Amino acid sequence: MRSGNRTIDLKLSGVTKVYPGVVAIENVDLAIRGGEVIGLIGENGAGKSTLMKVLGGAVVPDAGRIRIDGTEHARLTPASAADHGIAFVHQELNPFTNLDVAGNILLGRELRRGFLRMMDREAMARSVRPILDRLGARFGPHQLVSELSLADQQILEIARALSLNARLVILDEPTSSLTLSETQRLLQVLKELKAQGVALLFISHRLSEVEEIADRVVCLRDGRNAGELTGENIKKDTMVRMMIGRDTRQFYEKKPHRISExxxxxxxxxxxxxxxxxxxxxxxxxxxxxxxxxxxxxxxxxxxxxxxxxxxxxxxxxxxxxxxxxxxxxxxxxxxxxxxxxxxxxxxxxxxxxxxxxxxxxxxxxxxxxxxxxxxxxxxxxxxxxxxxxxxxxxxxxxxxxxxxxxxxxxxxxxxxxxxxxxxxxxxxxxxxxxxxxxxxxxxxxxxxxxxxxxxxxxxxxxxxxxxxxxxxxxxxxxxxxxxxxxxxxxxxxxxxxxx
CATH class of the missing domain: 3.40.50.300 (P-loop containing nucleotide triphosphate hydrolases)
Structure with missing residues (x-):
């Protein structure tokens, strides 16, 4: 049974996953509450993807506890994660561009009518329109997805998550292919979802965006918790030092070159x-x-x-x-x-x-x-x-x-x-x-x-x-x-x- 619109209270404690010869994550703790934006940062290979897969039920942890709304779970499955309102918006978008917006949002859950069970496109449009309105989408239920920009396709994926009664939306590099104006529009949509009580786990290498939107920042390094920042302490330089142990000023060691013809x-x-x-x-x-x-x-x-x-x-x-x-x-x-x-x-x-x-x-x-x-x-x-x-x-x-x-x-x-x-x-x-x-x-x-x-x-x-x-x-x-x-x-x- 789905969890409706009730806000989520999720806590991971001591979660560990070991592959042959590799410790992917070790004793990782993470708490997420409704109406909160968590920025998850870390270098490639820090364990972010494994942690996401644990939350989505695709990976079974070797140790640790998962507690959702006060109930403890040894593991999650993809079905149980969805039932608890956990949804993903992946970096690589793969919508069905030959379908319209409503068809993508309700894929596999199409509304049908009559003896022949034909798809009821108008009923599907009526079903998804409140979700699109909730997100301030600039496209309608009948618009072909092939006509949407990348930013609109991101919003389409969020709409699909909300149609599944998502209480926690995990966004993996959602702005990596967006322009500056498209990014600002998406961030505004996420802020509005936060105000509606949806929890967001925002994973991005664009630290300025994490600084803008996150209430808390959780950093992973080498598969372990490396620290946490809140409020005014969420600054780009601080996040970089936490991730890799050095200052951003060391990135740009510009020096004069022998420029010729x-x-x-x-x-x-x-x-x-x-x-x-x-x-x-x-x-x-x-x-x-x-x-x-x-x-x-x-x-x-x-x-x-x-x-x-x-x-x-x-x-x-x-x-x-x-x-x-x-x-x-x-x-x-x-x-x-x-x-x-x-x-x-x-x-x-x-x-x-x-x-x-x-x-x-x-x-x-x-x-x-x-x-x-x-x-x-x-x-x-x-x-x-x-x-x-x-x-x-x-x-x-x-x-x-x-x-x-x-x-x-x-x-x-x-x-x-x-x-x-x-x-x-x-x-x-x-x-x-x-x-x-x-x-x-x-x-x-x-x-x-x-x-x-x-x-x-x-x-x-x-x-x-x-x-x-x-x-x-x-x-x-x-x-x-x-x-x-x-x-x-x-x-x-x-x-x-x-x-x-």
């Missing part, structure tokens, strides 16, 4: 995103040039055109003084360009392939003899790359899909570094990875710039752009609206150019 040049380049706008810009040897702008400004499209993935409508992309042939990824790679894409899972990795196979893929021809890959050379390159980037994995044979987000990003970096590139384009290089992995990526970028590599970094993280870049170019609607030198960088200055 232009390596990558855009000369009047027009892309399909903004056919009426052209870009002229240069990235110099040893320089980290940040490319800032609002979502939809045309930054990713410019990167894809430079790398030969997308066509250019006009102009030239020039590398070391030589124009690149349009729409030729092979020519870009052979000329010394690499692209670390925004979506590493879909565009940067073959998830079913091993770490070693992903690393050697771009330079496979250099490791082949008589048409066969020399496995010893493949293994040697993979091992050197793993050591250089400190990739955490059981072996080079482990599938890329099994790695954390930070380690997946390192594998993407490793495959391009093995090609000794002259230019690297980073598109949102730290999206969805924890603060420790971010620091390692920043350190690597600085080291590459020291070696004379030209770096173009596209980022929506203002602090990152200012903290890492030697210069920042700002785009708005397909045009460069200004270029700021290091001593001119400020959030206000960048935002002013971003909306010009």
């Amino acid at each position: 232009a390596v990558l040049e855009f000369r009047g380049v027009r892309t399909t995103a903004y056919p009426g706008a052209s870009v002229s810009l240069s990235v110099r040897s040893g320089e980290i040039l940040g490319l800032a702008g609002l979502a939809g400004a045309g930054r990713t499209e410019l990167a894809l055109a430079a790398f030969g993935v997308d066509p250019t409508l006009d102009g030239e992309v020039v590398l070391n003084g030589t124009p690149l042939p349009p729409q030729s990824v092979v020519a870009a790679i052979e000329a010394g360009m690499s692209l670390v894409p925004e979506n590493r899972k879909e565009q940067g990795l073959l998830l079913d392939f091993s770490i070693a196979e992903n690393i050697v893929l771009p330079g496979l021809s250099h490791l082949a003899r008589f048409g066969f890959v020399e496995r010893d050379r493949e293994k040697d390159l993979g091992e050197r790359s793993r050591k250089r980037l400190a990739i955490k994995a059981s072996s080079l044979g482990q599938a890329a899909a099994e790695l954390s987000g930070g380690n997946q990003q390192k594998v993407v970096l490793a495959k391009w570094l093995a090609m000794r590139p002259k230019v690297i384009i980073f598109d949102e290089p730290t999206r969805g990875i924890d603060v420790g992995a971010k620091a390692e990526v920043y350190h690597l970028m600085q080291a590459l710039a020291d070696e004379g590599v030209a770096i173009l970094m596209i980022s929506s993280d203002m602090e990152e752009v200012i903290g890492v870049s030697d210069r920042v170019a700002v785009m708005c609607e397909g045009r460069i609206t200004g270029v700021l030198n290091s001593n001119e960088l400020s959030e206000e200055g960048i935002l002013r150019l971003a909306v010009s």
Whole structure:
């Protein structure tokens, strides 16, 4: 029997889960009450996912107690967790885009009528409309999910949870793919749910959002409780120190590089995103040039055109003084360009392939003899790359899909570094990875710039752009609206150019 709208009172005590050779979580305590937002933070591998699975009934703990509304449970099953009002909104959204909103919310629980038991779409619409109104949704029950933005799809998942009488909603990186305005809208929805008595477990690497929304913050480190913060003590620097034991100021060790001649040049380049706008810009040897702008400004499209993935409508992309042939990824790679894409899972990795196979893929021809890959050379390159980037994995044979987000990003970096590139384009290089992995990526970028590599970094993280870049170019609607030198960088200055 479902728990209705009554607020939840949940407590985990001494919860432990051990896998062969690995302690996932050990003696973890967590208390959650109705109308409270708990920020759950920790680096990748800290135990957050295991703890979520215990709450959802997917993992049986080896020790500890679970108490819900005063009743103790040795374990939960997915069905019993749902019956107690525990629901999930996962980072990877997988709605049925061919169905409408009501069909997704009531999937498997469709309302039917008549002898033939046909779906009663109007009754379904009437059933879900109060939930959509409760969330302030800007879409209706009959709208196709394929027409919804990512932010609206997040709200759709929350609506589905509420249709199951959820009293605790666990949100895993809910804003990782959202724009700034979409993020603010989602956070406002969550604040309204909190006011209605729903408990929220908010898991995010975006600590500024945790600071904005959380009543309490619980930190896990190496599978154990590392501390708890409440109220005014919830500050980004404090959370970072709790997670990894060092200060955020150590992340951005910006230092002067030996910047010399232009390596990558855009000369009047027009892309399909903004056919009426052209870009002229240069990235110099040893320089980290940040490319800032609002979502939809045309930054990713410019990167894809430079790398030969997308066509250019006009102009030239020039590398070391030589124009690149349009729409030729092979020519870009052979000329010394690499692209670390925004979506590493879909565009940067073959998830079913091993770490070693992903690393050697771009330079496979250099490791082949008589048409066969020399496995010893493949293994040697993979091992050197793993050591250089400190990739955490059981072996080079482990599938890329099994790695954390930070380690997946390192594998993407490793495959391009093995090609000794002259230019690297980073598109949102730290999206969805924890603060420790971010620091390692920043350190690597600085080291590459020291070696004379030209770096173009596209980022929506203002602090990152200012903290890492030697210069920042700002785009708005397909045009460069200004270029700021290091001593001119400020959030206000960048935002002013971003909306010009």
